[in-house]
Amino acid sequence: MKTRIMAAPYLVWMSVFIVVPLLMVAYFAVTTDKGTFTVSYLADVGQYTNIFVRSIWLSVIATAICLVLAYPLAFMLSRMKKHHQGTMLMIIMLPMWMNFLLRTYAWMTLLGNNGIINYLLGLVGLGPYKLINTSGAVVLGMVYNYLPFMILPLYSVMEKIDRSVIEAASDLGSDPRSVLLRVIIPLSLPGVYSGITMVFVPCISTFIISRMLGGGSNLLIGDLIEMQFLGNSYNPHLGAAISLVLMAIVLVIMTVMNQFSPDDQVLI
Amino acid sequence: MRGTRRFALSLLCGALMINCCGCASSKKSRTVKAGYDKDDPQTVTVEDKDYYTRFKGQNKSINVYNWGEYVADGSEEGMLDTNKEFEELTGIKINYTNFATNEELYAKLKGGAASYDVIIPSDYMISRLIKEGLLRKVDMQNIPNSKYIMDSFKGLEYDPEDEYSVAYTWGTVGIIYNKDLVGIEEEDIDWDILWNEDYKDQILMFDNPRDAFAIAELILGYSINTEDPDELRAAAAKLTEQKPLVQGYVMDEIFDKMGGGEALLAPYYAGDALMIMDDNEDLTFAVPKSGTNLFVDAMCIPSSSREPELAEMYINFMCEPDVAYANIDYIKYSTPHSAAYEMLDDEVKNSKISYPDDKFIKEKTTVFTNLTPEAAKQMQDLWTEMKSAEDKNSNRWFxxxxxxxxxxxxxxxxxxxxxxxxxxxx
Incomplete structure (x- = not known):
């Protein structure tokens, strides 16, 4: 009973600022200006299939790269001495203290045709290459901005893996490969799942990264939604419909992922 | 859109220089030049002081919603701080907020969440707001200073009877380009240069459908206000044809991209082009000979205004010759205010960029009007389609x-x- 009272502020917050807006999004998506029911906005979303596919595709790539980069790093981090861990964590968090926009903006100057990378390449007689305004640049922006969100959950799970469990596996005759495959990876899976969720979801709905690094020609769902609310095509109903479809897609993807996780680790 | 976020960008530039050790060294920090003398600070003389002081001491306030950096704000020594001056003169408090695009303004008004007393939208948005009943009629009797507005900025298509708006600034769209590397004189520039294969990946383009379509329509010889579905489709095809040559679709990012020499050619608004040219001396600006879009931003009062009388007073104040001059001198757009125009330096008055000759304006420029919802939707759909079209190869695999x-x-x-x-x- 006591815990329930303590949770009350958040429950109120959740219902007022999460559940109600969600219902409003759903309501907007299926009504017209005059408030009558329609599915035409949802049907209109169909014409943006390629934008959806591109967004999902780029986000999947970015999430995969994040996972590949973050996993060994998080493991290494969790095996370090405690005070070194603190320092390393701070270094990882450091870019996040800087404004998100500024970090992406810095990449614009780095990747530009007259940017630093092309300048350095020019010194050794290469290039200039077209780096900015490509989908590769968008993925790079996603990886750079969301990598810490992958490292942190992985690290916090791996930190809790008891060293003696690994030692026991080795004592019982496991070679390093099977220690990794049969002990470390299964034990770190919850971290992998939450890491993937925390990277994939913001990636798929981002709009500023694709605008700044994609040069406006790599339209993502986020851009499309932004255009419906603040952009040139003011159409909140279509925007709500796109958001609703996006939510459904994320939900499906997360449900599929849940099938892999241990039964007591269901995310949704 | 126009003249916005200048401050934010220069702030970013500054921060970047610290952050990545001079990786932004190719950019000069942007300074806004104001033509004021330290020893001669701006003073405002108003014609009818009683008109302004009648609400003094009543603790009133108005909400003004304007483009970013679109009034003189006293940010440099000797410059007039328009809003502060108004507050001191009238005792009315101003709540001043900014928007970045006409559409943002529209979304705010339509949503009905906020109440504004004075707004400064552009031509086509004004006609849209009028059509949807979101503006209230302005009583010109209460704005005696509207007499200063030049005749050529009265009775324009978006507000034919001058019932809803008082023009504030205007300008043209042209091409800003690197003259040395492109090697074409200003007089010979035309829109088709943006479709020239020689400048592949050196061209920037508007990131909003209205302006981008206008350019394609000008090349194809259509009206920039066309609502014909076939003509819109042809314009979209023209833009799709241009897409492989375009380095990026940008709005405010153009300040840094052109200023830093990232691209050679870009269409943009004259006032902002002047700012960019301050940064990068290699650049010049030309209004294409075949014609262009003329835009007008005008002061209006939304129908939801709670203090229309005070709003009219603010508009009248903005039309005081001294105030109009201070504003225009700072924001660098062209003025429709006859007295403010006379006060400008000869150099500015004769500038072809800010004040093209009357004959050109009359014959070759067109003001945007509001499109029908159907045409606007079609344009938007075509634009999204154009932008999301991938290069054929990769699209097949996705x-x-x-x-x-x-x-x-x-x-x-x-x-x-x-x-x-x-x-x-x-």
Missing amino acids: VPLFLIICFAIIIVVLIRRHIKAKRDIF
Whole structure:
């Protein structure tokens, strides 16, 4: 009973600022200006299939790269001495203290045709290459901005893996490969799942990264939604419909992922 | 859109220089030049002081919603701080907020969440707001200073009877380009240069459909206000044809991209082009000879205004010759205010960029009007289609690959479940 009272502020917050807006999004998506029911906005979303596919595709790539980069790093981090861990964590968090926009903006100057990378390449007689305004640049922006969100959950799970469990596996005759495959990876899976969720979801709905690094020609769902609310095509109903479809897609993807996780680790 | 976020960008520039050790060294920090003398600070003389002081001491306030950096704000020594001056003169408090695009303004007004007393939208947005009943009629009797507005900025198509708006600034759209590297004189520039293969990846383009379509329509010889579905489709095809040559679709990013020499050619608004040219001396600006879009931003009062009388007073104040001059001198756009124009330096008055000759304006420029909802929607759809069109090669692979991956995942899931279920039996 006591815990329930303590949770009350958040429950109120959740219902007022999460559940109600969600219902409003759903309501907007299926009504017209005059408030009558329609599915035409949802049907209109169909014409943006390629934008959806591109967004999902780029986000999947970015999430995969994040996972590949973050996993060994998080493991290494969790095996370090405690005070070194603190320092390393701070270094990882450091870019996040800087404004998100500024970090992406810095990449614009780095990747530009007259940017630093092309300048350095020019010194050794290469290039200039077209780096900015490509989908590769968008993925790079996603990886750079969301990598810490992958490292942190992985690290916090791996930190809790008891060293003696690994030692026991080795004592019982496991070679390093099977220690990794049969002990470390299964034990770190919850971290992998939450890491993937925390990277994939913001990636798929981002709009500023694709605008700044994609040069406006790599339209993502986020851009499309932004255009419906603040952009040139003011159409909140279509925007709500796109958001609703996006939510459904994320939900499906997360449900599929849940099938892999241990039964007591269901995310949704 | 126009003249916005200048401050934010220069702030970013500054921060970047610290952050990545001079990686932004190719950019000069942007300073806004104001033509004021330290010893001669601006003073405002108003014609009828009683008109302004009648609400003094009543603790009133008005909400003004304007483009970013669109009034003189006293940010440099000797410059007039328009809003502060108004507050001191009238005792009315101003709540001043900014918007970045006409559409943002529209969304705010339409949403009805906020109440504004004075707004400064552009031509086509004004006619849209009028049509939807979101503006209230302005009583010109209460704005005696509207007499200063030049005749050529009265009775324009968006507000034919001058009932809703008082013009504030105007300008043209042209091409800003690097004259040395492009090697074409200003007089010879035309829109088709933006379709020239020689400048592949050196061209920037508007990131909003209205302006981008206007350029394609000018090349094709259509009206920039066309609502004909076939003409719109042809314009979209023209833009799709240009897409492989375009380095990026940008709005405010143009300040840095052109200023830093990232691209050679870009269409933009005259006032902002002047700012960019301050940064990068290699650049010049030309209004294409075949014609262009003339835009007008005008002061209006929304129908939801709670203090229309005070709003009219503010508009009148903005039309005081001294105030109008201070504003225009700072924001660098062109003025429709006859007295402010006379006060400008000869150099500015004769500038072809800010004040093209009357004959050109009359014959070759067109003001945007509001499109019908159908035409606007079609334009928007075509624009999204154009922007999301991939290079043919990669597009073919996206969908199948994605589907295969989805199927693979589902099959793996099913197999796993099957194995698990079997295991549970034993």
